[in-house]
Amino acid sequence: MSVVTAERTAPEQTRAAREVYRDVLVKLVAEDDRYVCLDSDTGLFTAASWGGGARRYLNLGIAEQNLMGVAAGLARSGRIPFVNTMATFAATRALEAVKLDIAYNDLPVRIVATHGGLSAGHLGSTHHALEDLALMRLLPHMTVLVPADGPATESMVRAAAELPGPVYLRLGRGATPDLDAREPVRIGVAQPLRRGADVTLIATGPHPVLAAAEAADELAGDGIDAAVLNMHTVKPLDREAIVTAATRTRGIVTVEEHWAAGGLGSAVAEVVAELGVACPVRRVAVADRFAAGTGGHRHLLARNGISAAAVAVQARRLPA
Amino acid sequence: MSDDHARRARERIVRMCANPEGGHLGGSMSLVEILVTLYHDVLRIDPRLPRDPDRDILLLSKGHGAIGLYAVLAGRGFFPEERLATYGAPDSVFTAHPNPAVPGVEMPTGSLGHGLPLGVGFALAARLDGSDRRCFVVLGDGELQEGSVWEAAMAAGAQKLDRLVAIVDRNGLQISGDTEETVALEPLADRWRSFGWTVREVDGHDTDQVRTALTDVPHTPGRPTVVLARTVKGKGLPYIEGQARSHYVRLTERGHRRAHAAVTRGRRA
Structure with missing residues (x-):
């Protein structure tokens, strides 16, 4: 009767959502010059080949408040930034910048937050994010997304890219199996x-x-x-x-x-x-x-x- | 001409502070010449097209100077001066920190330390667009105690954003008193230089000096510019100039008459 179990999933269907996301984003940035990738030295993009999008990948270093403000300035100027950091840093360290610079202005910034929940594992409580969904859903204009597998990550990143307002996309860290879902993921529909x-x-x-x-x-x-x-x-x-x-x-x-x-x-x-x-x-x-x-x-x-x-x-x- | 704009702006500021809500008087008076010079002589803007994509960007990071900004925007023709009379009234568009619903206001600021990161974003966007538009960010000096200012300063230096200009309203005072006795900022010029910026120091009430420092940006290719503008908090009102108590003031009717007379006299002096 089960439609979703780890056991039913073949190993090749197991992918880390953040790697799925990275591969989709690299394509989006290469294809469409509205998209900009802002990194906070996450290491996720070290081996990425941006092709024609290389100018639109910017590693702004380990400074998350600045990261969110920069994203807002770019978005106000007509770009669509994908901002990359860990979930707890996006939601707590940079919260005021997310609230005032991004949400208040209803700007199309996509905050992609890896290491959601307990997925940082043995890195410990400093790196766990057990507060981010609460804080992000409080903010007016914010869309809060948590894809449950690789295919949903890909379709949600593509759908989120086109939304008019800000988006918080929570991803994990390690690989998880693909769900055997009959219906595709549509934002806002369970x-x-x-x-x-x-x-x-x-x-x-x-x-x-x-x-x-x-x-x-x-x-x-x-x-x-x-x-x-x-x-x-x-x-x-x-x-x-x-x-x-x-x-x-x-x-x-x-x-x-x-x-x-x-x-x-x-x-x-x-x-x-x-x-x-x-x-x-x-x-x-x-x-x-x-x-x-x-x-x-x-x-x-x-x-x-x-x-x-x-x-x-x-x-x-x-x-x- | 600039002096006339500055006098008119000060008259509007003291008028707004005569509202029952009062206003951030001292820090608005200190940045009058900076904003007048920017809006009348430096910024490539058209008040009829406040969202023109090729415009220069001005961000008032020290958002508590909002009434100074509103006063100068009115003088530059972004909206009729009479609208300022609603300042302090319920549902007025003129909030005590910049409201982007006011024509000419780019971003809501007020929580300190947000303007420079935003400015880095605007400057990066201009560079990606291949545009020569510039971004000017006006900061308070007490505001420089916020860490996010230095995150952005470091990023701007690393990204070599030479069309980004920061202007520090160096009036030397924060709510408790002297910045140097609170959390010292000096040696301020050296601090900015070490972050990769070119520094210009001017008398922030001398419009010629301010204009010279803000023209011909970039001063050094590959380096952002910071203008440290020495100013006087409460400038134009000799009886509160340089005093921390000028920070937030509600003027009585009599107080307003006295203030209005002082700023009007200032022109003849």
Whole structure:
């Protein structure tokens, strides 16, 4: 019944989203002189061959506040900058510049933030980004995207390139499997990965989506029919999909690589609370602490309860 | 002619400070000659085409000088002077920090340390466009305590943005008092030079000196220019000149009459 599992994915379909992004961006910049790549010495573009776009790749060094301001100046002058840094530096260190220089002016800057969630792994809490979705969705005009696999990354980068306002695109670090999704990713529209009549699992990002899909398989064994939604667009949120989940299934479990406060779970709960229906929302997210444990990404996900098992536990606890 | 523009701008500034909301008087008075010179003698702009893609860009990074900017924009014909009467009123377009809804205002500034990074972006865009348009960024001296200024200064030097010009309104005062007794900025010229900039030092109230320093940019090919303009906070009002308490002032009716008389007299002196 599962439509999405790591096991079903052939190894050649496993790619790091940030490498997919890099390859798409290099093409975009080479083909269209509106696009400019602003780097903060991430190392992601070291081997990139820009061809005709070489003048439009600028490494501005390790200075993220300046990076965002420069991007705004370029965007106001008619260019479409793709800004590159790690998620936590984009969202926290440079937040005021993102808010005032980019969001306030509603400028078409694309902030591409790698190392989202716990994906920086053993680099530690200084490099984890468990706050970025909350902070970015607060900002007026901002579109917040979290592709869950390589193909979605490619299509979202291309779609984001054409949006009129600012975009925050959160990527991970390591390779993750491609999903076996029947419907293409469309910005602002939740991607159904599995239909289900009892409960709805709403996830964002590669590992949370995989965890939700795996949990749905597990729940099926218990006779619980779980729908799975890939909420790749955190803002603007697909309210309609959430309303459907809240009114047609008896409860929602959200899954994200983020602190519980302010992220996808909060966004979903806001919609459900305002709807006024009796639909419990349970959040699978990182607890209100700096990530427990040390170690690699997968280890940290398990240690911090971002797992299929945790999702299934929460789903089973939903009132019958 | 410049002196006349400066006097008229000061009259508008003290008028705005007579509003119940008051205004950033001292730091607006100190940059009058800088802005008058830029808008009347230096910037390649057309008030009828405020978004002309080939225009020079002026960013007021010390956004608390907004009433100084509004006063000079009105004098340059970006909008009728009478509109300034709404300053301080509910829903007025003239906020206490620059509002880009005002014709001629390029970007909203006010949180300090944002103008120079933006300016680097405008300058890079001009270079990519193959355009000779220039970008001027007016900074406060206290503002130079913000780290983002130096991130941008370093980037501009490294990128050799010789059509980027920073102008520092060096009035020597921040809210608490002397900049040198707060967090010292000197040796300021050496600091800018070490970041790859060409430095010009002028009397910021001498329009000839300001004009000379801002004309013929770039002064050094491959290097951005910074003009350190020595100014007096509250310039034009002898009884508060050079005093930190001129920073934000609400003038009473009597206070306004006195201030208006002082700036008008200044012309004859």
